[in-house]
Amino acid sequence: MEKTVGAIGRAVRSNVVADSQTNSAWATLLDIEPREAGRRPLHDRLTRALRAAIRDGRLGTGAAVPPSRALAEELACSRWVVTEAYGQLIAEGYLAARVGSATRVSWSPETIPARRATSGPTQPPVRYDLAPGLPDLRAFPRRRWAEAVHAVTGSAGRYDLGPPDPAGHPGLRGTVAEYLRRSRGAEAQPGSVVVCAGITDGLFRICRALRAEGIAEVAVEDPGWGRLRDAVTSAGLRIHPVPVDREGVRVAELARAGGPRAVVVGAAHQFPTGAMLSPARRAELVRWARAVDGYVVEDDYDAEFRYDRRPIAVMQGLDPRRVFLVGSVSKTLSPALGLGWLVAPPARLPALMAANAVAAPPPVLDQLALATFVDRGWYDTHLRAARRRFRTRRDVLVRELAARVPQSRVAGTAAGLHILLHLPDGTDTDTVVTAAAGSGLRLVDLDAYRSGRSGPPALVLGYGNITDAEIPPAVALLRKALEAPRSRRRALPVPPRRPA
Template structure:
């Protein structure tokens, strides 16, 4: 088979300095450098080395030096030379003996994914997103291709502010919006800004998403877990902590699925005013409410005390790495300073998202996603009722996950292990507690974003078997 003439090794860095292993003659040093590059894999098998005349000119030596080095490597089997063709690498690290590597157990492949955290990746609007990227690539002005504004491109900040005002009831404008790489990134920036303002303690929901706790800790804040009940965060318990900031999922708390009640919302805003602190509102899963229209954000109740975090990770894809935060004016200077140490998302991606929203494609995608997820949730709940009748489904009809409460004595941890061995991903509710609890409850968190409708029945069948296997495993 003919080898591609474009597979050339002309740009490989070669160390031919006089100190290379004490070699004094230049052709020996060049042969050593080429041999090392081939053994390291920097010169791949089949790659063409430069013509002797070109390499000699590059190195500032005679052509004889290069031909001598090439001839030595041909004799050693590292290079192959054919009349009328380029000299090519004929040796690969793959052909050399390799040390014995201890065998490790490979986890079984995932057949069905009932773990929370992902949207329907199969439904990503590839064509529309490609259209948006193509449009902004062709229309971006020279200024757009320069150093990005750490706060985000003005076009996307304006678009996000307009979107949040009309769809989430937020009190947002372009100057208050900061573009970030997602909710976690936005939270890290916010926590750095809070620390700069003299706030050292932050409260989190318990149970809650562990990555948010880790983000607050990484920013240097002390974290205080606060319990969650059927009405959401227990504000009276919050008031007994030294925290002056709290991270809360008001629209759809993860993982319990509760919605912060109106009374708790009002009490939480009052608390922030009383302690001169801030509520950090994670607008998690807010776009997916199936029983009625989504509840407006808390940020609109007091934009001076509530920071709003959001992203497209659950609506489009986490691979895009695009999110936003809406900040009170008092935190804007500290946030701008915090943004200087964080990388802004790529400008063309920001402009593509702005185009995707402005052309109505985002709203259309969300409408289709809501119909799909509502139907899939109903199917999952019905299938669980038929095959796992001892379980009780909890959580508001919203988002991309449910909580399955199981009878006392159910070994959920053993069931998660048994399911993983069968290729089914599950999550134990206790894994989201701080610190992880051993026997606080018997519940599983089941996500239905990244599973197709036909996969639900066999996935639930494996879940039923795993629960039985886990119970048998427990003495």
């Protein structure tokens, strides 16, 4: 057996299960592309490796793939990477997941046409989606956006239709800078704004620039969004997970780590814990960056949505020379637009552009449409309506959980598009998620966002893309999933985290 820890990019074999289980996929060779191959994120490379193993017959029909937690431990990666790969292959018809059973290969070249013609889906369709990550796509302002696109298509000058500025169109850069100053308290000028395709793209660009300056390791929050970790590693940097508590990232542990000179944080609303970085931690983090001659990358994730008070200002204003700010319209309008921005310390802007010389900005007409949408006040109007809608929806979800799942506990700031639901000790979240999926309810385990081994049981529940009326039946299905057989396990001490 090849050693798997640190072996991403080589052929990896697992032999955790006894050889007598001949229908198991655990002993199958997975040829995972090296990290440098097209800079694809790890979950995409794992999906490709599994798909290839199925197509060429190394994974036969009916073969069981490893549980996501076990494969994640063997590949030394986040469980989110494995669940994303499995979810994609289930959607494509290569794998099938059933309640109370392992996830198995459902595809074969000889039988797939007949099966699709004569049998129904292997998994019930999603009726209620409580997974995080999406805004209310039903509420996308189609008419106003169409008006903005129509306006810029007719008014764009001939030079606007030429080769785009690598940093973004000056019109949108000016609009974003003004918006961030008035609404987020940022220290931003048009010249310090770079237009990009979203937060992940912005972070990748920043990491390329940090690497060019000799920084080799970046600290990330644990738990945290897996795609941010992928962006860091895709840029050729190592990640160093740092725990998060009720006040946000533990700066003291970051200082003791010694190696990292950069850290990615969600200051206004951390994903997935929902914590807000406390004023003391903000000041402490800035002092740390100055002491190590390093940088903070502030992820302004869904920060416009705060329900118990006005949205808190970005921490970038505390020290614009040390803090990069990244944001997008993915959670406020739609991820389909592919529009975001980063605000760079002025002295770092030349290095940022030089390190990403071939990085292309989003289409110019889309940039101009967003600038028009913001300049005409339509963006502010949309945000005000969205805040009212999401506040009501969050209240409904919290109330239903209190009534139907009283043994659970909601955590996190009253903000954003998700909540963290702590479950009773000993709950088997794998079984809960599987049982819910069998009923058409999509859930996400907090373990999917942890960097190391599993921790206390919890679910990350998103309410952005579900209607108010759908919440009561969705919570009723969640309660049934919690009551399903094998949803409880003997409580064990949480094992120590594996070093990154």
